[in-house]
Amino acid sequence: MLQRSYTILVVDDVTLMCDFLYGAVNRIPNCSALKALDGKTALELLEESTVDMLITDLEIKAPDGLELIKRIRAGKLPTAHDIPILIFSGNAYLAQVQQSIAYDVNDFLVKPLSFDALGKKVLHHLTHEKFIQPAHHYAHLYQKELDQPKEPPKEPSRKVSASIVRQAPPQEETGYLPAADDETTLQKEKDFLNWPEDSTTGIYQLDRRLKKFAFNLSCFHNVFVKDCKLVAMEAERKRTCEAIDYLNYVVKNLQKREGRPEFWHQFKVQLIKLNKLGQQLEQADLRHNSLVLDLLKRFSYWWMQTINRPLVQKLTTTVEKLHD
Amino acid sequence: MTESFESSIHGMPVLDLQVLQSFYGELTEEEITMILQRFYQEAGAYHQRLSQALAMQNVLDIIQMAHKLKSMAAITGAQQYSTLCIQIERRMREDAFDELDHLASYLSLMWQQLEQCIQARTSQKGQA
Numbered sequence: 001m002l003q004r005s006y007t008i009l010v011v012d013d014v015t016l017m018c019d020f021l022y023g024a025v026n027r028i029p030n031c032s033a034l035k036a037l038d039g040k041t042a043l044e045l046l047e048e049s050t051v052d053m054l055i056t057d058l059e060i061k062a063p064d065g066l067e068l069i070k071r072i073r074a075g076k077l078p079t080a081h082d083i084p085i086l087i088f089s090g091n092a093y094l095a096q097v098q099q100s101i102a103y104d105v106n107d108f109l110v111k112p113l114s115f116d117a118l119g120k121k122v123l124h125h126l127t128h129e130k131f132i133q134p135a136h137h138y139a140h141l142y143q144k145e146l147d148q149p150k151e152p153p154k155e156p157s158r159k160v161s162a163s164i165v166r167q168a169p170p171q172e173e174t175g176y177l178p179a180a181d182d183e184t185t186l187q188k189e190k191d192f193l194n195w196p197e198d199s200t201t202g203i204y205q206l207d208r209r210l211k212k213f214a215f216n217l218s219c220f221h222n223v224f225v226k227d228c229k230l231v232a233m234e235a236e237r238k239r240t241c242e243a244i245d246y247l248n249y250v251v252k253n254l255q256k257r258e259g260r261p262e263f264w265h266q267f268k269v270q271l272i273k274l275n276k277l278g279q280q281l282e283q284a285d286l287r288h289n290s291l292v293l294d295l296l297k298r299f300s301y302w303w304m305q306t307i308n309r310p311l312v313q314k315l316t317t318t319v320e321k322l323h324d
Numbered sequence: 325m326t327e328s329f330e331s332s333i334h335g336m337p338v339l340d341l342q343v344l345q346s347f348y349g350e351l352t353e354e355e356i357t358m359i360l361q362r363f364y365q366e367a368g369a370y371h372q373r374l375s376q377a378l379a380m381q382n383v384l385d386i387i388q389m390a391h392k393l394k395s396m397a398a399i400t401g402a403q404q405y406s407t408l409c410i411q412i413e414r415r416m417r418e419d420a421f422d423e424l425d426h427l428a429s430y431l432s433l434m435w436q437q438l439e440q441c442i443q444a445r446t447s448q449k450g451q452a
Contacts, residue, residue, distance in 0.1 A: 016359075016366050016396050023348070059391065090395045111395040115349045246418075249328055 002030040006126055007049060009034045011042045011056040011065065012088065017111070021055055021088065024118045031122065039063035046077045053126060055086045055109070058096055065089075066099055073103045074142040075135030082132035084125040088113070094219065097235045101228070102141060104132050108231055192221035192296070193303045198315040201267075203258055209250045213243040214303065221296055224286070233286045244278040247271070263311065270306045277302060329411055329427065336403045338434075339441040343401035360442050363400045367393060371435050374412075378428045387416045405434050 010021035010033055018035050025033035034049060036042035038061035045051065046068070054072065058065035065087065075081040084106040089096075100108070106125050109118065193214035200207050220236035251271060255264050277299055284292055306312070344359065345351060351359070370393050377385035390413035397406035412427050 014366065014392050014396055016363055017399070019362075020348070020399060027349075059388070090391055112347060112398040114347045246414075253328065 002028075002123070002126060005030045005032065006052040007032055007034060008053040008055060008122065009036065009042060009045055009049075009051045010088075011036045011039070011054070011060055011068070013037050013057065013060045017057070017088075020115075021118070024115045025055070025122065027115060028119050028122055031126075037061075039065070039068055042068055043071075043077070046072065046079045051079045051083060053084045053086070053122065055088050055122070058087060058089045066096065066103075069100065069103050069105060070138070070142050070145075073132070073135065073138035075139055076142075081135040081138070084130070086121065086125060094235075094239070097232060101232050103138055104130065105231075106130050108235065191215070191218040193218050193300065196307060196312065196314075199307070199312050200315055201312050202260075202263075203254055205250055206254060206267075209243070209247045210307070213240070213247055216240040216243040217299060220281075224292060224296070230286060237281060237284075237286070241278055241282050244274060248275065267311055270302070270311065273302055274306075329408075329430070332411075333404045333407050336407065338402070338404055338437045339445070340401040340403055341445075343403065344399070347399045347401075357446050359400065360446055363396060363402075364439070364442050364446075367396050367400075367402075368439075370396075371431075374409075375431060378412075378424070378431065381421075383416055387413055390416070402438050405438050408434055 008025045008031055010018060010025060012018040012021060015037065018037055022033045022035045025031050034045050034051070036045055040061070040063070042054075042056070042060075043063065046054075054068065056065040056068055063071070069085055069087075071077055072079055072083065072085065073081050085103075086107045086109055087100060087105055088109045088111060090111045097108070107121060109121060113121075191214070195207070195211045195214055201210070216236065216239045220233065220240045223232045223236050248271065251264075251267065258264075277295065280295055281299075284295060286292060341356060344356065348355075348359070370389050374386065374389035374393060376382075377389055390409040394406050394409035394413060397403075397409060408427065408430055412424070412431075415421070415423050415427065
């Protein structure tokens with residue numbers, strides 16, 4: 001039960017969703033909601049009223065949800081910079097997650113969410129304080145972003161190999177992409193899983209899905225060994241599981257179009273193993289370090305088995321075969 | 325692709341008010357009717373924009389509209405329509421344009437079915 005009354009600002013550009021949030025918050029005892037359908041109205045409310053929590057969608061009319069978050073944390077608004085901030089979004093993409101984590105967002109709520117579930121989340125964050133850095137920390141970060149010319153995000157480069165999993169020493173709770181300078185460092189790091197250059201299964205769409213899976217699992221591995229916040233790990237885990245689902249979907253469809261029954265037979269054997277690993281990843285307690293590390297080792301082993309002959313071959317070999 | 329989408333919506337009701345109740349908690353008949361009417365109005369406008377974007381092959385608009393519609397439809401219990409929007413958004417983000425025409429062909433049909441369900445429900449309650 002809350003000891004005092006709280007004002008919560010909810011922001012979503014879809015009226016139905018905004019009213020849904022508004023209704024859910026107003027049902028919580030001692031909580032009253034303010035609502036805004038765009039970033040501009042939200043800013044006005046943040047300037048005029050005392051807001052104790054922000055729940056916002058990311059994709060709203062300018063300024064967008066991330067911009068609101070940055071301004072609050074950087075102390076650019078009269079609202080306290082350390083209020084709990086919850087993101088309520090249909091999607092969470094890597095770049096957005098990374099930025100939100102750098103600004104210490106308290107939680108990601110994935111749409112759709114029930115009244116009850118939302119109420120529980122709100123209560124939890126009102127009663128459990130999270131450590132938020134002083135405003136100048138975020139202001140520095142924000143200024144750095146403003147000073148930098150905007151470039152499209154780059155994908156980390158691919159190299160051949162699978163890494164051996166090791167346990168990283170515990171780090172301070174700073175978020176996993178705290179400053180723009182570190183992005184270069186991240187990109188220089190070796191991916192956990194790599195697609196061998198000039199190699200192919202002979203089916204472009206399948207190569208693409210396998211590369212996507214490797215990329216997502218590498219991202220998960222990256223946040224896990226860096227001992228990042230749970231919310232970052234959860235987001236990467238979700239994307240990895242989605243990549244596995246999509247791989248299954250693609251295989252099912254490609255199988256009908258492409259011949260090569262022997263290839264598909266062997267690939268499906270591997271896919272069954274991957275699905276089992278995927279299920280374990282989905283259910284794994286991410287705080288259980290050794291269990292996750294063991295699981296990552298098994299993923300790495302699976303990858304090494306799969307990206308070699310007979311399923312994956314060097315492009316030169318494939319071309320030679322075609323000429324023969 | 326076809327079978328996968330069809331199988332993913334197989335057995336799904338066009339409009340499931342139990343889902344709506346599960347998201348909102350307990351609702352009176354009037355509240356349900358009001359939510360459905362509001363959904364119909366707001367989602368109808370987005371649906372039009374999505375249809376136009378698909379016709380014009382405007383990728384960003386397709387993603388944006390499908391993204392908005394999927395959540396609105398999901399909390400209202402329009403599960404088939406929500407699933408369709410999820411698939412459209414996903415295909416766009418994966419650059420799988422070749423599969424889009426097929427999904428787009430479902431869009432009008434599903435909206436019509438949804439429209440009928442909502443109208444049947446709201447007029448029924450209006451008469452009562």
